[in-house]
Structure formats: C-alpha cells, structure tokens
Amino acid sequence: MELDLRKQRILEAIVLDYVATAEPVGSHVLVERYSLGVKSATIRNEMAEMSDRGYLRQPHTSAGRVPSDLGYRFYVNQLMHLPVVPSGESLRMRRLVESAASELDAILRQTCRLLAEMTRLPAVVTSPQTGDVHLRQILASPAGAEKTLLVLLFSDGRTENRLLALRTGADDAVALANALTERWSGVSVTTLGSATVGSAPAEIAHLNSHFVRLSEEIVATAKRLGDDAPMYVEGAHSVLEHPEFRDVERLGQFIATLQERAAMLALLRTALDTAISDRRTAPVRVSIGGEIGRAEMSEYSLVTSPYFVGGRESGSIGVLGPTRMDYPRAASAVGLMARTVGDLLTRLSVA
Numbered sequence: 001m002e003l004d005l006r007k008q009r010i011l012e013a014i015v016l017d018y019v020a021t022a023e024p025v026g027s028h029v030l031v032e033r034y035s036l037g038v039k040s041a042t043i044r045n046e047m048a049e050m051s052d053r054g055y056l057r058q059p060h061t062s063a064g065r066v067p068s069d070l071g072y073r074f075y076v077n078q079l080m081h082l083p084v085v086p087s088g089e090s091l092r093m094r095r096l097v098e099s100a101a102s103e104l105d106a107i108l109r110q111t112c113r114l115l116a117e118m119t120r121l122p123a124v125v126t127s128p129q130t131g132d133v134h135l136r137q138i139l140a141s142p143a144g145a146e147k148t149l150l151v152l153l154f155s156d157g158r159t160e161n162r163l164l165a166l167r168t169g170a171d172d173a174v175a176l177a178n179a180l181t182e183r184w185s186g187v188s189v190t191t192l193g194s195a196t197v198g199s200a201p202a203e204i205a206h207l208n209s210h211f212v213r214l215s216e217e218i219v220a221t222a223k224r225l226g227d228d229a230p231m232y233v234e235g236a237h238s239v240l241e242h243p244e245f246r247d248v249e250r251l252g253q254f255i256a257t258l259q260e261r262a263a264m265l266a267l268l269r270t271a272l273d274t275a276i277s278d279r280r281t282a283p284v285r286v287s288i289g290g291e292i293g294r295a296e297m298s299e300y301s302l303v304t305s306p307y308f309v310g311g312r313e314s315g316s317i318g319v320l321g322p323t324r325m326d327y328p329r330a331a332s333a334v335g336l337m338a339r340t341v342g343d344l345l346t347r348l349s350v351a
C-alpha cells in the first residue's frame with residue numbers, strides 16, 4: 001500500500017476537498033485550489049493510476065474522483081495530521097463534563113453530547129463494564145409510614161434508588177443500612193448479581209425479614225445493571241447536515257441502527273477488537289466502510305476509543321458517520337473525550 005510523494009499529495013488534496021464539498025474532485029479543481037506544482041494532464045494521469053490501484057473511485061463516467069475505502073485508509077494511516085487540542089479547550093471540556101455532578105448517567109450523557117457537538121456527528125458511549133464496578137455504600141431511610149427508601153452508591157458514580165413497601169423506623173433503617181454495607185460493600189456488580197442473600201447478622205436478627213427483603217432488592221438491581229447496562233447516543237439529528245442522508249430511506253435505516261442497542265454494542269465491540277489503529281491515533285481506532293464488517297454499514301465509518309477507569313479498559317466512546325468525514329477532527333475529539341470521562345470516573349471510583 002505504497003504511493004510516491006506526488007500521489008500522496010494528490011490523494012490528500014482529494015480527501016480534504018471531498019470532505020469539505022461533498023463533490024467529486026476533478027483535476028482542474030486540484031490545479032486551482034492546491035499548489036501541487038504539476039499540470040492538469042499530469043494530475044489526471046496520476047488520478048487514473050490511483051483509481052486503477054483502488055485508492056480512488058469514479059462515481060459517474062464524467063465525474064471527478066472520490067476516495068475509496070483504501071484511499072481513506074492510506075490517508076488515516078499515513079497522511080492525517082491530528083489537530084492539537086489547546087489546553088484551554090481541553091480544560092473547558094473537562095469542566096463541562098464535571099458539571100454533570102457525580103451521577104454516572106449525567107456524566108455519560110454530557111460526555112456524549114459534547115462529543116457530538118465537537119464533531120457534528122452522532123456520538124455513542126457505553127457504560128463501564130459491571131465487572132469493574134462495585135457497590136460502595138448502602139443507605140436506607142423511612143419514607144412515610146409504610147415505605148423505605150433504599151439508595152445504592154456504586155464505585156463509578158452510579159446511584160440507584162428504590163422505594164419499597166417496607167415499614168421501618170429511623171434507627172432500624174440506619175442499622176439495616178450499616179449491616180447491608182458491611183455485607184455487600186466492595187462486591188462487584190457481576191458477583192452481586194448472582195449472590196445468595198443469606199440471613200441478617202446476629203445483632204439485627206430481629207430485622208431478618210427486612211434484611212432479606214432489602215438484600216433481594218440489591219441483588220436484583222445488580223443483575224439488572226449487568227444485563228441492561230445503558231448505552232447513550234446523542235446528536236443523531238446532526239446527520240441531516242450531511243448530503244449523504246438526503247435519501248429518506250437511507251436516513252431512516254441509519255437512525256434505526258443508532259437506536260438499536262444490540263446492533264450498536266456489536267459495532268463498537270467489533271471496532272475495538274478488529275479496527276486498524278495507528279501509532280499517531282492509538283488508542284483511537286478507525287473502521288472505514290467495509291472494515292466495519294456489515295454490508296449495510298459499508299458506506300459509513302466508525303471512530304472509537306476505549307476509556308479507562310483505574311487503569312483498566314472499562315467502556316467505549318465513538319462517533320459514527322459517512323466515510324466522507326473529517327477524520328482528524330473525529331479522532332482528536334474521540335481521544336480527548338475518552339481521556340476526560342476516564343479520568344473523571346477514575347477519580348470518582350477512589351473518592
């Protein structure tokens with residue numbers, strides 16, 4: 001997959017122009033807009049050769065050329081220059097994410113929303129893997145005469161509240177919360193979801209039925225979190241800015257894919273496992289067209305990155321859009337937001 005310097009400059013110019021205009025690029029356009037130092041006839045010959053070698057394609061007989069998947073791949077791996085994110089912008093993103101408070105749902109939604117705004121592409125982020133998340137603290141308090149509020153605090157900042165038809169006094173609620181925290185604190189969500197409840201400790205044996213009921217709710221909540229870890233999608237409307245989606249049927253199919261949780265999780269998982277990465281973009285991975293591995297996604301690209309909590313890969317974040325996307329901006333933004341959310345969740349996990 002080698003191109004001489006002249007062909008590289010022509011390919012880079014074609015990628016940049018096509019991303020900016022969404023119009024096939026002809027030799028005359030390259031002569032007028034880019035200082036390539038050669039005549040139009042020479043550029044035409046070079047473009048024809050690159051087409052024969054699979055780096056360019058010609059949508060119509062009389063049209064100019066556009067990059068092929070192979071052309072985009074060469075550009076991403078060999079020619080792309082990632083913009084340096086100014087320290088002020090990086091700090092602003094971090095503060096905006098932190099402004100979502102300490103609840104996981106708010107943090108991930110804000111992260112996803114900011115990434116969509118930065119790239120003008122639909123953004124997706126997955127929750128941390130539950131095997132890395134543990135229950136930190138349990139709170140309980142009476143809520144009216146006949147109900148008890150159960151609050152579960154997890155190491156990733158997630159908070160789960162349950163209002164149960166269970167009568168408790170203030171002192172009993174505190175005793176139950178302390179015993180439950182002693183029993184379950186530090187246990188991972190994965191382990192907790194299949195745990196055996198057991199009986200109350202001897203000091204609160206008189207509250208055994210309450211202890212068992214609350215423990216069952218904790219186990220059920222952990223199992224649900226493991227089975228239905230949420231995925232967040234923001235910025236779906238941004239595809240309307242791209243001429244590729246003027247076709248209503250294509251737009252509908254794309255939106256349907258974004259909204260199908262299982263399909264998106266599979267795409268992200270495949271991209272992180274198989275996408276070609278480059279030392280300049282690692283750990284950001286770029287999957288282009290057919291590299292995604294699904295026929296219906298052959299005209300799209302996925303730019304993804306894992307995020308790390310406490311040094312361990314925990315979730316993923318990325319953007320999905322047409323192959324005609326601004327790869328430098330997308331890769332830079334995905335990398336920035338992956339680091340930002342990972343750092344914040346790491347701090348919350350040890351707080």
